[in-house]
Amino acid sequence: TGQELTADFDARIAAHQRIEPRDWMPEGYRSTLVRQIAQHAHSEIIGMQPEGDWLTRAPSLRRKAILLAKVQDEAGHGLYLYAAAETLGVDRADLTQRLIEGRQKYSSIFNYPTLTFADVGVIGWLVDGAAICNQVPLCRSSFGPYARAMVRVCKEESFHQRQGYELLLQMMAGTPAQRTMVQDAVDRWWWPSLMMFGPPDADSPNTRQSMAWGIKRDTNDELRQKFVDMSVPQAVALGVTLPDPDLAWNAERGHHDFGAVDWAEFKRVVSGGGQCNAERVSRRRAAHEEGAWVREAAAAYAAKHQGTGQG
Ligand code: ACO
Numbered sequence: 001t002g003q004e005l006t007a008d009f010d011a012r013i014a015a016h017q018r019i020e021p022r023d024w025m026p027e028g029y030r031s032t033l034v035r036q037i038a039q040h041a042h043s044e045i046i047g048m049q050p051e052g053d054w055l056t057r058a059p060s061l062r063r064k065a066i067l068l069a070k071v072q073d074e075a076g077h078g079l080y081l082y083a084a085a086e087t088l089g090v091d092r093a094d095l096t097q098r099l100i101e102g103r104q105k106y107s108s109i110f111n112y113p114t115l116t117f118a119d120v121g122v123i124g125w126l127v128d129g130a131a132i133c134n135q136v137p138l139c140r141s142s143f144g145p146y147a148r149a150m151v152r153v154c155k156e157e158s159f160h161q162r163q164g165y166e167l168l169l170q171m172m173a174g175t176p177a178q179r180t181m182v183q184d185a186v187d188r189w190w191w192p193s194l195m196m197f198g199p200p201d202a203d204s205p206n207t208r209q210s211m212a213w214g215i216k217r218d219t220n221d222e223l224r225q226k227f228v229d230m231s232v233p234q235a236v237a238l239g240v241t242l243p244d245p246d247l248a249w250n251a252e253r254g255h256h257d258f259g260a261v262d263w264a265e266f267k268r269v270v271s272g273g274g275q276c277n278a279e280r281v282s283r284r285r286a287a288h289e290e291g292a293w294v295r296e297a298a299a300a301y302a303a304k305h306q307g308t309g310q311g
Pocket of ligand 1: 036206
């Protein structure tokens with residue numbers, strides 16, 4: 001009966017057991033996962049653009065090889081995540097359609113422009129650092145395919161974070177102009193990085209239920225605090241200033257206090273009013289349309305070889 005199924009599902013969640021695609025699950029659990037995993041997949045794919053812009057302008061062969069590998073990793077992450085979403089009965093083509101029609105979200109962070117090569121370093125350090133902070137706990141998410149995808153994604157994100165930090169260390173050991181460039185990039189990316197964790201817990205409609213279902217393991221504010229605490233010593237080691245006059249160690253709490261995030265800006269960017277929203281989505285749409293012949297050829301090939309064992 002429905003009651004037995006619900007009780008069995010609840011017991012498995014309480015026992016920290018994984019839910020797998022063929023298992024019974026409440027409709028809300030399924031739709032929440034589709035929403036979060038699709039948004040996550042879209043973020044990885046849209047996230048290729050800000051850094052992809054620097055592939056043809058990387059300052060050395062070494063930097064270009066690293067950046068190429070990184071941007072290709074993001075494509076891979078998008079693919080694992082779309083595959084994880086498909087285990088829930090949705091279709092990747094439909095999810096892509098929803099993205100390019102603006103009916104599904106992707107992370108706010110990718111609507112900011114990359115103005116100099118220092119931005120590539122700061123994205124690695126702060127944006128990928130925030131992504132790791134958010135995604136390591138998701139390796140323990142209750143839905144099996146999502147949790148397993150996160151394991152590999154996090155390993156690759158660690159490489160992304162390291163390459164960014166190493167790039168910044170090198171620039172900070174360079175000329176005064178290079179150091180200025182790094183500080184400028186930190187000033188522009190710090191606050192948007194804090195917004196990646198989502199609205200404050202009190203204004204987050206999904207956190208409570210997603211925590212109860214074990215989809216999320218920490219709240220938005222908990223992860224944001226963790227990120228601030230880990231970034232402060234890294235900023236000191238790098239020799240940059242984080243652009244927040246209220247940032248201070250609070251011995252009583254055992255955490256850093258920090259200033260107020262501009263949530264009006266967050267809302268504006270999420271609802272399409274950021275600097276690059278229109279460009280990001282229109283480029284994604286163009287890439288999708290230009291790739292139509294590849295999808296058609298692949299489908300025709302598959303149809304031709306169906307049942308021949310060569311498909
Ligand atoms: N950018 C865009 N939208 C956001 C962001 C953000 N930074 N943060 C929250 N939102 C959206 C949520 O999707 C939700 O919208 P919806 O209900 O219309 O779908 C709304 O704001 C309210 O937020 P929450 O109730 O807090 O939503 P949720 O519980 O899903 O938490 C979070 C948001 C923390 C981003 C969660 O979805 C998550 O952990 N996702 C997986 C990680 C991820 O997507 N990372 C992508 C960027 S990292 C990278 O790709 C390198």
